[in-house]
Amino acid sequence: MWTRKHKKKISLFFLPPYTPQHNPDEYLNNDLKRNVNRKHIPLTKSELQGNLKSYLRTLQNNPEHIKRLFQAKEVKYAA
Structure with a gap:
């Protein structure tokens, strides 16, 4: 398994099933939703x-x- 082979280089964090505040993807999704239509509202x-x-x-x-x-x-662990 890749994780075992690289265990000295990585740390695994197991999250509860749904915790958007701990999921870095959600921060990107929120940023995208806030800014994607800022210049032009699509029709x-x-x-x-x-x-x-x-x-x-x-x-x-x-x-x-x-x-x-x-x-x-909440997401500094992933940086």
């Missing part, structure tokens, strides 16, 4: 897709923004 599915791709490109070019999502006390 069609293709506009929504365009907004999404544009915002994801912005995130891709801004690793510091992603790092800040991991500064919350």
Whole structure:
């Protein structure tokens, strides 16, 4: 198993079944929901897709923004 082979390099944290406050993905999801349509409210599915791709490109070019999502006390374990 990969985890056993690399146990000196990693730490595993087991979370309860549904704890969004401890899930780093939820911080990214919330950021995306808050910001994806900030510049332009979509009226069609293709506009929504365009907004999404544009915002994801912005995130891709801004690793510091992603790092800040991991500064919350509840998800620092994942940083």
